Amino acid sequence: MKRLEKFLPLLPVYLFYGLLFLFGRSVEGMWQPAALAAFYAALGQAFNVFLGMTGYVDFGYVAFMALGAYGMALTISNFYTIAWLDGWLILMGLIAAALFSGALSVAVGAIALRLRGAYFAIATVGVNEGFRFLLEGVKLWGGSEGIVISSKLRTAFGTEGASELSTFWADVFVFLIAGLAAFVTLRYMQSRIGYALTALREDEDAAKSMGIYTTKYKLIAFITSSALAGLIGATAWTLKLTYVFPADAFAIHYTVEAIVIVILGGAGTLMGPVVGGVLYAVLKYGLGVTFPGLQLLILAPIILAIIVLFPEGIVGVLKTRVQGTVLQKFIV
């Protein structure tokens, strides 16, 4: 019982995703909006592991999604003719995606995580732009033309299978990755890793003098967060869109959106990025439908207002409110 109690905070998160999934499946024309909401929630959750738990801002975060997208695209491009692989091809792609972005995060983290605050943020912007120009400049991985996998997917899975993969399964994967991100976040929060990260976020020097090897824990959070981003890029981009273009994959606005989602929902909380992601998707999609062309102009003041009203994020404020009530066990 005590063991299960630890997992109670996952209940509202999974309930939320479950309802979103059902809503998308049962209401005509709502699958794509629901998938978009799941994408933003997953993105927020993945980024929260680093931004929320360490307090470090990575402005080059989208690079990890891009590398994941390339990991999947390259795997499919190289192995799609091997018929017996079947669904394992996707699994291989997911593993490659996590490895690609994980490897980049080790390289970036080992150097940049020695920097603090704004210096770290600036260094990471450079990584994103640098990597994009590297691909385009040396014509690596298709250069600026990117990699198109639609015909390869049809060869591997048949016309029907390929279409189902990109219109349904790709989105289901995003839901599953979001669920995985929530699970990992909770496990971290309840372990020494979470305590170390909170301590260093609050006061890095004090954390060191308590015996916390801060670089190690920052790197753990960075690699985890990056690998999750890679999985999202591999599914929500490569599998769903069936192509990867460097100009799209390294677009910095995804990083900015991820930051907004985490801050909006509540940095460092479990439920925060889920609420932030879905709210952001609803606002962006809803405003896009009702005020086409003006959505960003209207979105900005709404987000500002929410951040002023909820400085610790929506769930951050909620978490403080439910202290000492029965709900305390569910909201962390």
Added chain:
Amino acid sequence: MALLQTHGLTKRFGGLLAVDHVDLEIDSGEAVGIVGPNGSGKSTLFNLITGVHYPDEGKVFFDGREITQLAAHERAHLGIGRTFQIPRPFGSLTVRENVAIGAMFGTKEGQRDVEEALQFADEQLKRIGFYERRERRGRELTPTEMKMMEIARALAMRPRLLLLDEAMAGMPPKDIDALVELLKSIKQKEQIAVIAMVEHIMRAVVSFAEKVIVLYQGKKMIEAPPEQALSDPRVVDVYLGRESTE
């Protein structure tokens, strides 16, 4: 063999010689007061011992091992715990969690997993009479409470050497007495060496320390038993200025 030794420890900040060839020798379980007016190099000396700064010259030894180049967290693992002059609690965490972090990451032998550390924190907090406040957040405490919590947090690391940076400054006399009693009992039971850095609260130093080191302009001016050190004419000069000879 002394627990902590420094040889010719020197630190410059630009043209300022903050710590000037300081030799220390602190034994296991010894209680030492480091006294000196503002700017005498006390804090820098602490930072050199704990690994916040690295010295320009000189060496630091702990338990017979040279630690001059070790990082702060590695020194903590060996058994050096500290508090800060301006308290630095982990603000969003509760008192209990703050103290538990000490037990999770402190000395190598003392490290515990989360559950054990939280239980250990409860015991520590009961011992210093802080148990009722265990669910308060670090940032909600008064400065005096923060200082007590920092001591509990450092003790939870199971240190062999505890460095108290102005732990008593700004505390009401009643609390200072309680703290001195606590430190005495720790010393007796657990053989933890304590170095307390003090600018003004001489009463506490006299009742607690076995040895007082007076720092002045980065140099060690005197090292003696408390009464002797504090009545030394040079020390009186440093604090009160020279008596007029007219």
